[in-house]
Amino acid sequence: MNSQVVRIAILSSLVAGHQHGYGILHDISQLSEGRLTPQVGSLYRVIDLLVRDGFVEEHSTEVVDGRFRRYYRLTPSGRSELLETTATMAAVVAHTRRWIAYPCDSAETAPIDGTAI
Amino acid sequence: MTSLEWWYRGLMFLYPADYRLHREEEMIATLLATAGNDQMRPTAGEAVGLLRHAVVTRTAIGGQAERASGRAWAGLVAAGGISALVVLVVGVHLRGEWATTLSDWFVPVWACISAVPLAFVALTHSLPRLAAPFAAVAGAAAIAGPATMMAQRVLLCSILMFTVITCTTPDGVPRRSRVVAVVCGGAAGVAGVIRLNLRPHGIPSPPHLAVYLHHTMPVSMPVELAWLIGAAAVAVVGVFRHPRFAVTVGLLLVPVWLSTIVLCDRLGDRGFNRAPTAIVVAVVAAMSVGFGTLRSTPFRRNEGSVAPDPA
Numbered sequence A: 001m002n003s004q005v006v007r008i009a010i011l012s013s014l015v016a017g018h019q020h021g022y023g024i025l026h027d028i029s030q031l032s033e034g035r036l037t038p039q040v041g042s043l044y045r046v047i048d049l050l051v052r053d054g055f056v057e058e059h060s061t062e063v064v065d066g067r068f069r070r071y072y073r074l075t076p077s078g079r080s081e082l083l084e085t086t087a088t089m090a091a092v093v094a095h096t097r098r099w100i101a102y103p104c105d106s107a108e109t110a111p112i113d114g115t116a117i
Numbered sequence B: 001m002t003s004l005e006w007w008y009r010g011l012m013f014l015y016p017a018d019y020r021l022h023r024e025e026e027m028i029a030t031l032l033a034t035a036g037n038d039q040m041r042p043t044a045g046e047a048v049g050l051l052r053h054a055v056v057t058r059t060a061i062g063g064q065a066e067r068a069s070g071r072a073w074a075g076l077v078a079a080g081g082i083s084a085l086v087v088l089v090v091g092v093h094l095r096g097e098w099a100t101t102l103s104d105w106f107v108p109v110w111a112c113i114s115a116v117p118l119a120f121v122a123l124t125h126s127l128p129r130l131a132a133p134f135a136a137v138a139g140a141a142a143i144a145g146p147a148t149m150m151a152q153r154v155l156l157c158s159i160l161m162f163t164v165i166t167c168t169t170p171d172g173v174p175r176r177s178r179v180v181a182v183v184c185g186g187a188a189g190v191a192g193v194i195r196l197n198l199r200p201h202g203i204p205s206p207p208h209l210a211v212y213l214h215h216t217m218p219v220s221m222p223v224e225l226a227w228l229i230g231a232a233a234v235a236v237v238g239v240f241r242h243p244r245f246a247v248t249v250g251l252l253l254v255p256v257w258l259s260t261i262v263l264c265d266r267l268g269d270r271g272f273n274r275a276p277t278a279i280v281v282a283v284v285a286a287m288s289v290g291f292g293t294l295r296s297t298p299f300r301r302n303e304g305s306v307a308p309d310p311a
Helices: A002-013 A021-031 A040-052 A076-101 A103-107 B003-012 B017-034 B044-058 B068-095 B106-126 B128-144 B149-168 B175-198 B209-216 B223-239 B243-263 B274-294 B299-305
Strands: A056-064 A067-074
Touching: A002 A021, A002 A040, A002 A076, A021 A040, A021 A067, A021 B017, A040 A056, A040 B017, A040 B044, A067 A076, A067 B017, B003 B017, B003 B044
Parallel strands: none
Antiparallel strands: A056 A067
């Protein structure tokens, strides 16, 4: 579960443009409001998978303060993967919130209008 | 170089050399950037995270391009486990009731037979098309053996090996090769069992599968211990979240456990040795972990990689 969220968070971090490893970690912490702080090993494990699956690609490298940085960026298929997954997650979250607030609604499958949340 | 960087670089040695060449500097920079100001050593979480990633990378799960070196490494570990299992099973039996009746050539023959799965996995990892021929050769070897109780053990070991191997080979092996391997191995095993039952060569035909399994597997350990270890092996796999292999292991162990329960009274004096049995189970557990890490990539990822690009 956690690595799935990290996966989405990495893709989200790269939506605005290319980013390096530490920058991605910083973005993940920010967009999860500090709830998600993956280890460096976990980060690169997920990045490896995303690169392998063609959702992310290596963009450029540079040396800052004597330290090596490699930048990653989203590919078109990575962008569509992100759109698809966030749409699914948004639907699940919306229904879950509604069902938590109004448990008797859970038997129905009425569409969410956005105002009931 | 600071003390912390020295520690991080030490941990990076867990990774394969080619991965270090590509990623070490970048990862060290990220690790140092995330470290606390007064941090002198890697935290336990960092070390575990790196260790886990290194294991996954060495088994080429998370590699950028399915590196052949890692895959072969994992395959050889898995195949070595299977071969050791076979050799140990045979060793247990050779020291038991058959020790006085077998001639010396059985040992090298057994060694060759146990090498078959090793070669099978090693070659199919790099040359998937060889999966089917190897399955056929091993099956033929099982059938061509003497129609004795020993041959029955060869057959059943072969069937078990084919089941495990074909259920756990990496996704890199084409589906068709896997299906052919299962069909060849299974057909060879079934044909051999039928042949043995039709021509028992003076040996009473075992009444049902549980007895076959009991003759094949070292189940002389206490029933409770067998359950405990078997459950632990499946749990280890569960930790790595590999339902497919967990199911395979569970299905293979259930008849053994059941036969133990049903037949332990009748077959209690067969000369089984408990110590080798414990080693065999340890090897099975090691195989579980090996296969577990080997298969730690969900299948969905591979399907996702071939999804059409909407652009």
